[in-house]
Every structure is written in structure tokens, then in C-alpha cells.
Amino acid sequence: MTFFAPFCIPFMVGAAVMLAVLLGKWGLWLYRLPRADKLLILRGLPTRATVSAVGETVGEALLHRRIFRINPVLGYMHMSLALGWFLLIAVGWIETVAYLGFRYVPLQGHVFFKYFSTGLEHKPVFEFVMDLLLLFVLSGVALAWGKRFYSRAMGLRRTTRHVVGDRIALSALWFVFPARLVAESATAALYGGGGFLTGSLGGWMADHIGVIPLMNLESAAWWVYSSVLGIFFVALPFSRYMHIFTEIPLIFLRRYRLRSTEKESSFDHFQIEACSRCGICIDPCQLQRVLGVNDVQSVYFLRDRRYRMLTREVADNCLLCGRCAQRCPVGIDLNTLRINARDGMHNVPDERRYGYFKGLDRSTGQGKVGYFAGCMTLLTPRTMQAMERVFDAAGEEVWWADREGGVCCGRPLKLAGETDSAHRMMRYNTELFVKHGITTLVTSCPICLKVFREDYALEGIEVLHHSEYILRLIRAGRLQLVHGTTRFTYHDPCELGRGSGIYDEPRAVIEAIGELLELAETRENALCCGSSVANTAISDSQQVAIARTVAGSLAATGAEVIVTACPLCKKAIGRGTTGEVRDLAEVVAGALK
Numbered sequence: 001m002t003f004f005a006p007f008c009i010p011f012m013v014g015a016a017v018m019l020a021v022l023l024g025k026w027g028l029w030l031y032r033l034p035r036a037d038k039l040l041i042l043r044g045l046p047t048r049a050t051v052s053a054v055g056e057t058v059g060e061a062l063l064h065r066r067i068f069r070i071n072p073v074l075g076y077m078h079m080s081l082a083l084g085w086f087l088l089i090a091v092g093w094i095e096t097v098a099y100l101g102f103r104y105v106p107l108q109g110h111v112f113f114k115y116f117s118t119g120l121e122h123k124p125v126f127e128f129v130m131d132l133l134l135l136f137v138l139s140g141v142a143l144a145w146g147k148r149f150y151s152r153a154m155g156l157r158r159t160t161r162h163v164v165g166d167r168i169a170l171s172a173l174w175f176v177f178p179a180r181l182v183a184e185s186a187t188a189a190l191y192g193g194g195g196f197l198t199g200s201l202g203g204w205m206a207d208h209i210g211v212i213p214l215m216n217l218e219s220a221a222w223w224v225y226s227s228v229l230g231i232f233f234v235a236l237p238f239s240r241y242m243h244i245f246t247e248i249p250l251i252f253l254r255r256y257r258l259r260s261t262e263k264e265s266s267f268d269h270f271q272i273e274a275c276s277r278c279g280i281c282i283d284p285c286q287l288q289r290v291l292g293v294n295d296v297q298s299v300y301f302l303r304d305r306r307y308r309m310l311t312r313e314v315a316d317n318c319l320l321c322g323r324c325a326q327r328c329p330v331g332i333d334l335n336t337l338r339i340n341a342r343d344g345m346h347n348v349p350d351e352r353r354y355g356y357f358k359g360l361d362r363s364t365g366q367g368k369v370g371y372f373a374g375c376m377t378l379l380t381p382r383t384m385q386a387m388e389r390v391f392d393a394a395g396e397e398v399w400w401a402d403r404e405g406g407v408c409c410g411r412p413l414k415l416a417g418e419t420d421s422a423h424r425m426m427r428y429n430t431e432l433f434v435k436h437g438i439t440t441l442v443t444s445c446p447i448c449l450k451v452f453r454e455d456y457a458l459e460g461i462e463v464l465h466h467s468e469y470i471l472r473l474i475r476a477g478r479l480q481l482v483h484g485t486t487r488f489t490y491h492d493p494c495e496l497g498r499g500s501g502i503y504d505e506p507r508a509v510i511e512a513i514g515e516l517l518e519l520a521e522t523r524e525n526a527l528c529c530g531s532s533v534a535n536t537a538i539s540d541s542q543q544v545a546i547a548r549t550v551a552g553s554l555a556a557t558g559a560e561v562i563v564t565a566c567p568l569c570k571k572a573i574g575r576g577t578t579g580e581v582r583d584l585a586e587v588v589a590g591a592l593k
Contacts, residue, residue: 003109003116007223012108014230021237022245025269032266037258044256053255061247062086066329070280077147078278080140082244088133095126111229114184114198115222118191131195134184137177145174160279160299162240163307169235172228179228183221189214240303243276247330250274260336262419264344271332275302281324281334286528290546291538293317298324298334305341313537315341320415320534322498326524342417349420357428362404363436367397370438372429372452374445375408376567383444383567386585387466393592394478399436401429411451415534423455430456442469444585446496446566447533453500465496467506467565470588474512480593486514488587489559491550491573492526493566506565506584513591517557527553529564531572547576555579563587 033041044050059065062083068075089110096105096113099120109116148170162170181198188194188202189209205214236242250270258267277299287293296317304310318338325334371391373384384403391398410425433441441458443449444466452463464472473479488510496502503523510516521527530546551573554562562577564570565584574581 003106003112005112005115005222007219007226008108008112009226010223010230011111011226011233012230014233015107018233018236025237025273026249029266029269033258034265037265037267040256040258041253049255049257050252053252056251056255057248060251060329061244064329066331067278067280070327070329073143074147074278074280077140077143080136081144084133084137084140088130088137091126091129091133095123095130098123098126112222112226114187118187118193122193124195127193127195127199129195131197131199134177134181135197138181141174141177160240160277160282162277163303165235165239166241166277169232169239169241172232172235173241175228176225176232179221179225183218183225186214186218186221190218240275240277242273243330246270246274247276250330254331260333260340262336262340262343262414264340268337268340271337272302272306274330275299275306275332276330277303278329280327280329284323284327284525286319286321286323286530286546286549287317287538290530290549291542293538298328298332298338301334301338301341302332305337310341312345315345315417316535317537318535319494319528319530319532321494321528321532323494323525323528326498339415339417339419342415343419344417346417347419347421349418349424353421354424354428357407357424360407360428361432361435362402362406363432364400364403365398366436367399368437368439369396370399370401370433370436370441371403372401372406372409372441372443372445372448373403374443374448374567375412376447376571377444378402378405380567380570380583383570383583383585386583386589387442387444389589389592390466390470390473390479390585393480394473399438401432401436406432409445409448409451410455411447412533414451414455416536426451426456430458433458433461440464440469442466444565444567444583446493446500446502447568450495450499465500465502465505465565467496467502467509467584470585471505471509474509479588481512481588481591482593483512484514484591486561487517487559488514488561488563489517489519489554489557490522491529491554491562491564491569492523493564493569494526494528494532496565497526498524506563509584509588510563513587517559519553519557521553529566529569529572530576531568533568543572544575547572549576551577551579551581561587 064075064078064082067078092110092113096110099117181201184198185194185201186205188198189205193199194202209217253267253270260268260271279299281298282288285297288297296314301314304314315338320335320338322335328334371387377383407425407428409429410422413425414422438461440462441452442464443452446465449463449465452458470479474481490506490510492503507516527550529550530543555577562573562579562581563584564573564581567583570581570583
């Protein structure tokens with residue numbers, strides 16, 4: 001038995017091109033990894049991390065569990081295509097062995113086995129299973145067609161706009177499995193066999209189409225099947241479908257603790273090209289939902305960066321709120337990639353800007369507990385005044401780092417891409433904290449909190465958000481509060497919730513004072529206030545427009561007071577409503593006995 005026919009050529013060429021490009025890309029990316037990352041890979045290979053990566057690959061690259069949790073219909077669509085195609089290949093190989101034993105069969109022999117095996121005895125079990133899997137994949141193809149033409153039925157308000165390479169690959173993929181169905185059915189019509197799907201369709205063909213036209217149809221169908229496969233394979237490495245072969249190594253590398261950083265690195269390629277451009281990140285974006293800005297979302301940022309056409313307009317126009325990253329089914333570190341892209345565009349350090357640091361120390365007071373207000377808290381003095389009352393009520397001696405002014409924590413500059421300048425500020429503040437010998441650092445600003453915990457070297461200093469600190473005081477009996485009947489609702493700040501994982505502490509504090517009413521989009525799905533320091537592209541009026549929608553959602557709970565735990569969010573939401581907006585510390589200070 002020979003395993004070659006002229007129609008195999010497009011498939012063989014396409015597979016060879018795809019394999020060469022894939023190996024070239026992977027090899028280059030791995031070669032360019034820094035030595036430290038390569039050591040992480042070598043050390044991780046013989047550990048349980050590899051086993052965990054295999055499990056995650058099955059769960060995410062084949063079963064698409066994350067997408068299922070977000071959107072079951074989309075999850076089924078992706079699973080039917082990925083798992084279905086994988087099982088068609090795997091069961092097809094088993095079928096070949098069942099027919100021919102463990103003899104060598106070239107790749108095209110496995111892929112087009114139904115064409116080459118017409119002289120062999122039929123095995124109904126394999127024909128049934130292969131037809132069932134083909135039907136499974138075809139159901140996913142039908143949903144993909146529906147998603148493209150009527151996305152709202154699939155739970156998406158918007159779908160991704162594709163580049164030319166994506167359109168070519170997508171069009172080819174849409175016809176791969178219908179072409180396979182027609183080809184295998186035509187062969188079944190001429191030579192018998194086939195399962196419940198191809199056999200039934202083949203029987204209809206045999207009854208309604210003459211032998212000569214049927215032979216021509218069979219030849220054309222196999223040519224079409226091979227050609228669309230070849231086109232898809234050639235286009236795949238240059239299209240969104242590169243994610244099929246990039247998500248898998250990304251899973252392994254993440255398990256080996258490789259991460260993107262504030263500086264661009266070779267590892268970034270694995271994240272960028274693992275994006276399937278599914279479009280799930282579009283709907284959560286408030287720039288799109290509220291302002292109608294439709295070309296800066298993470299899917300377009302990653303696309304433009306991949307194809308080296310990223311502009312400042314796209315890179316800078318993002319709130320970095322994390323709502324898209326929270327829903328990304330691949331788990332791409334979208335905020336870090338956005339930051340290191342900005343670093344490449346904006347990072348022009350100038351040491352002359354920081355001459356005033358020398359000898360600067362405006363701190364006051366003394367104690368093992370330090371309080372860092374941060375820029376935004378200094379602009380919302382009621383929050384700091386409330387914290388002073390809390391400290392006094394608890395009998396805490398406090399060292400005030402910047403009550404009389406000081407140096408920014410550095411995170412706003414980092415978010416803007418000026419990472420070297422940000423680190424200059426971080427070093428100054430670190431030296432200041434160490435100099436005064438504090439063991440606990442409290443801040444009311446989630447922006448400061450995140451940078452203190454992630455970027456500062458504060459060994460021996462516990463960093464707490466004021467919600468954590470206040471709850472600790474309450475549970476230790478150091479604060480006596482009056483529980484009233486006021487109805488509160490709480491807004492989760494982006495940097496505190498999604499950014500630092502602090503959701504329960506502010507709620508526990510509020511529930512110690514009054515009644516807490518939750519809104520629909522809360523916790524991990526909470527809305528951004530709209531005034532993020534990470535976005536310098538939108539106008540003041542656009543910020544207010546976002547704030548109004550957030551305030552409207554909070555007011556819809558029927559609460560009397562809107563509470564947040566971020567000075568920036570307090571100012572932003574306050575501009576979007578005439579209702580009362582208070583910081584958590586203000587609420588606590590007002591409830592002190």
C-alpha cells in the first residue's frame with residue numbers, strides 16, 4: 001500500500017512550512033532568554049512542576065476550562081475544536097495501527113487514511129468513533145460561524161477585528177472539516193463503509209449522483225481538504241492561531257516560574273503569541289463600554305505589539321485596571337506587558353530631576369508603625385485626618401512619613417513607563433523607612449501598597465493597607481465602634497482588589513459598623529473608577545463619564561453611603577455623583593465610641 005497521491009502535496013508543503021517556522025520561533029525565543037530564566041527551566045524540568053504543566057495543558061489547551069467558567073457556549077466551541085481535532089488525530093493513529101500494525105506510515109497516510117484504506121476490511125467501531133468525533137468538531141465549526149456573524153447569541157457584544165493573516169487562516173479552518181466530511185463521504189459512496197455520518201451521507205450520494213460525477217467529486221473533495229489544511233498550516237504561525245502551539249510552552253514556562261518584568265524580554269513572545277484573539281477581553285473594558293474606544297483593548301495591544309506596529313496611542317490608552325486580565329482565558333500578564341511596552345517608549349531617565357532628594361526628610365513623629373499617605377491621600381486630607389483619629393483611638397505611636405510632604409512611591413511613574421525614574425524614588429523611600437526603624441508600614445493608598453509589596457525591598461517591615469490594619473485593631477479590641485443602621489455599599493479599588501487580592505477586610509470593617517449592600521459587578525469584576533493614574537490618554541470629561549457609570553451602579557444598590565478604600569477612587573466617584581462618598585477610614589472614625 002502506497003501512501004501518496006498528488007492531492008497530498010498541499011498538505012505536506014503546509015505541514016513542512018509550519019513545522020519549520022514553529023521550530024525557528026521557539027528556538028530563537030528560548031535562545032534569547034536570559035541565563036537566569038534558562039536555569040529556572042533546567043531546574044524545573046525534573047520536578048512536579050512538569051507534571052502540573054501537563055495537567056494544565058490538558059485542562060486549558062484542550063478542555064478550555066477557563067473559557068467554560070466565563071462563557072459555557074464559547075468554552076464548548078473552543079473545546080470541540082481543540083479536543084475534537086486532537087482526538088481525531090489520536091484515534092486516527094490508533095485506527096491506522098489497528099489496520100496495519102506497527103509499520104511505518106507517513107504523516108499524510110494517517111491524515112488521509114480513509115482514502116488509502118479503501119481495499120481493507122472495514123472496522124465499524126473505528127468508523128463510528130471517527131464519525132462521532134468529526135461531528136463533535138463540526139458542531140464547534142458551526143458555533144464559530146455563528147460567533148462571527150451573530151456574536152450576541154454567544155454572549156459577546158463585540159468580537160475581534162482580524163488582520164489579513166487571521167482572515168486567511170480562519171477561512172481555511174472553517175472549511176477543513178466540512179471538506180473532510182464531503183471527501184470521506186464520497187469515498188464511502190464509491191467503496192462502501194463509513195460510519196453513521198459519512199456512511200449515511202455517502203449512501204445519499206450513491207443514490208443521487210452518478211458514478212463518474214461521484215468520482216470527480218471525490219477527487220475534488222480530497223484536493224480541497226488537503227489544500228485548506230495546507231493553507232491553514234502556512235498561515236498559522238503568522239496568525240492568531242499561533243496560540244495553539246504557543247500556549248503549551250507558555251504553561252510549562254510559567255510553571256517553571258518564568259515571568260514578564262517591567263523590561264521587555266524574550267519570554268514576552270510566549271505571552272504575546274499565546275493570545276488567541278478570542279475577544280473575551282473586549283466587553284469588560286470600560287473604555288469600550290462607556291467611551292466607545294474600540295481599538296486599544298488588550299487584544300489589539302497584543303496584536304499590534306506582535307506585528308511591530310504598536311503606537312503610543314494604543315500603548316498608553318489603558319486604565320491598567322485588570323478587568324481584562326481577570327477574564328483572559330490564557331492568563332496572559334497583560335498589565336506587565338503594557339508596562340514594559342511603555343518602558344520602551346517613555347523611559348528616558350534624567351538624574352537632574354531628583355537633585356532635591358538629597359538630605360530630604362520631612363517625616364514627623366516616632367514609633368514602630370509608620371504611615372505613608374501617598375500623593376493622592378495628601379490630596380484627600382479627610383482620609384489622613386480620619387487615620388489620625390484611628391491611630392489616637394488605638395493608642396498607637398506613629399511615624400508619619402509624608403504628612404508634611406515627601407517623595408511619591410514611584411508606581412505612577414512605573415505605570416507610565418518611566419521605570420528607571422520610579423526606581424530612583426523607590427530607593428529613596430526604602431532608605432527613609434529603614435532609617436527610622438519602623439516594623440509596620442500602613443498606607444491608605446492601594447497604589448502605594450502594591451508597589452511597596454512588589455517592588456520595594458522592605459525586609460523586616462510588614463506592609464499593610466489601612467483596611468487590613470483597622471480590621472486587626474478591631475479584632476484585637478483596640479477600637480470600639482458603634483454599630484448603626486446606615487446602609488453602605490463598597491467599591492473595590494482596582495489596585496487593592498484585583499491588584500493585591502484584598503476583598504474581605506474592607507467588607508468586614510464595614511459590617512462592624514453598619515449594613516453592607518453589594519452591587520452586581522463587585523470583587524474580581526469590580527468597575528474601575530475611571531481616573532487611573534495609568535491612563536494619560538483620555539480627557540478629564542471622559543474620566544467623569546466613566547465615574548458616572550460607576551457611581552450609578554453603586555447608587556443602584558440603595559445604599560446611603562458609598563465607601564471605597566482608595567483616595568483616587570474617592571475623588572473620582574465623588575465627581576460622578578451628588579451622593580455621599582467616603583473613605584473607609586472616615587467611616588471608621590465616624591463610628592468610634
